[in-house]
Amino acid sequence: MADQQKLSSRHLLGIKDLNRNDIELIFETATNFKAVLNRPIKKVPSLRDITIANIFFENSTRTRLSFELAQKRLSADTVNFAAASSSVSKGETLIDTVNNILAMKVDMVVMRHPYAGAGIFLSRHIKAQIVNAGDGAHEHPTQALLDAFSIREKYGEVSGKKVVIVGDILHSRVALSNILCLKQLGAEVMVCGPTTLIPKFIGSLGVQVEHNLQKALNWCDVANMLRIQLERQDIKYFPSLREYTMLYGLNKKILDSLDKEITVMHPGPINRGVEITSDVADSKQSIILDQVENGVAVRMAVLYLLAGQMS
Numbered sequence: 001m002a003d004q005q006k007l008s009s010r011h012l013l014g015i016k017d018l019n020r021n022d023i024e025l026i027f028e029t030a031t032n033f034k035a036v037l038n039r040p041i042k043k044v045p046s047l048r049d050i051t052i053a054n055i056f057f058e059n060s061t062r063t064r065l066s067f068e069l070a071q072k073r074l075s076a077d078t079v080n081f082a083a084a085s086s087s088v089s090k091g092e093t094l095i096d097t098v099n100n101i102l103a104m105k106v107d108m109v110v111m112r113h114p115y116a117g118a119g120i121f122l123s124r125h126i127k128a129q130i131v132n133a134g135d136g137a138h139e140h141p142t143q144a145l146l147d148a149f150s151i152r153e154k155y156g157e158v159s160g161k162k163v164v165i166v167g168d169i170l171h172s173r174v175a176l177s178n179i180l181c182l183k184q185l186g187a188e189v190m191v192c193g194p195t196t197l198i199p200k201f202i203g204s205l206g207v208q209v210e211h212n213l214q215k216a217l218n219w220c221d222v223a224n225m226l227r228i229q230l231e232r233q234d235i236k237y238f239p240s241l242r243e244y245t246m247l248y249g250l251n252k253k254i255l256d257s258l259d260k261e262i263t264v265m266h267p268g269p270i271n272r273g274v275e276i277t278s279d280v281a282d283s284k285q286s287i288i289l290d291q292v293e294n295g296v297a298v299r300m301a302v303l304y305l306l307a308g309q310m311s
């Protein structure tokens with residue numbers, strides 16, 4: 001990994017910060033790290049002088065563990081902070097919390113927060129580099145990178161591929177980051193779901209809109225099935241989960257009725273039997289666990305390249 005090339009951004013706050021060269025550099029670097037992860041000794045000393053704090057103000061399984069593993073594989077020192085068991089519950093502000101963590105000589109912060117723009121706000125007030133691990137319904141850049149990396153791994157390239165994102169587009173940070181990333185890489189993108197769960201501005205991002213799941217699946221090479229984000233819904237957007245599943249759930253019967261073998265993706269966590277049935281999630285057309293595996297290599301690449309920006 002000598003002669004390191006640089007990303008154009010000091011932080012990773014969203015896919016908005018990245019150009020196509022940045023994304024391709026992350027993929028090239030992730031490919032090298034994936035080879036490391038398949039060796040008997042899965043560790044490199046690249047970040048042994050770096051300390052990273054993972055601060056999570058919202059629940060996470062995949063992202064938190066994946067970042068932590070990526071940091072350990074790069075030999076970084078890591079500290080983990082979960083808001084529920086911290087002094088945030090005693091009224092401490094975000095800036096005070098993070099500045100206290102930074103006073104302990106932390107170089108980089110990986111943050112998940114329920115509010116859109118929390119990472120952008122923090123990057124204007126503290127000196128450390130920030131990696132957004134999901135901010136409200138705004139962006140989840142590393143998820144989009146690992147999703148696109150997994151499509152590239154499956155098909156050799158992302159350009160020209162037809163990807164439909166199905167479900168709760170309105171409340172999904174995964175959807176926005178995926179759209180921005182896939183469009184940068186030259187994919188065709190469609191969103192599919194009930195009218196109430198598709199934001200009105202979506203056409204301005206250059207994506208197609210389809211409300212009929214069967215038509216969307218007939219069109220695509222890849223279907224990325226999203227969870228209904230009930231925790232972000234303040235009103236009812238559809239009559240019942242049962243009706244949603246009947247209209248937008250992906251089951252084996254629909255999958256087998258298509259005249260081509262599409263690839264099925266899901267960012268997790270899955271609600272089996274709602275947006276996707278178990279036999280689809282566990283089928284050979286599903287690359288859901290490949291996405292999780294690739295997440296570690298992609299996050300290693302992001303952390304490694306951002307560390308190269310430190311002055």
Ligand code: CP
Nearest residue numbers: 060061062063267268
């Ligand atoms: N995909 C994803 O962000 O999962 P977690 O919420 O478990 O991190």
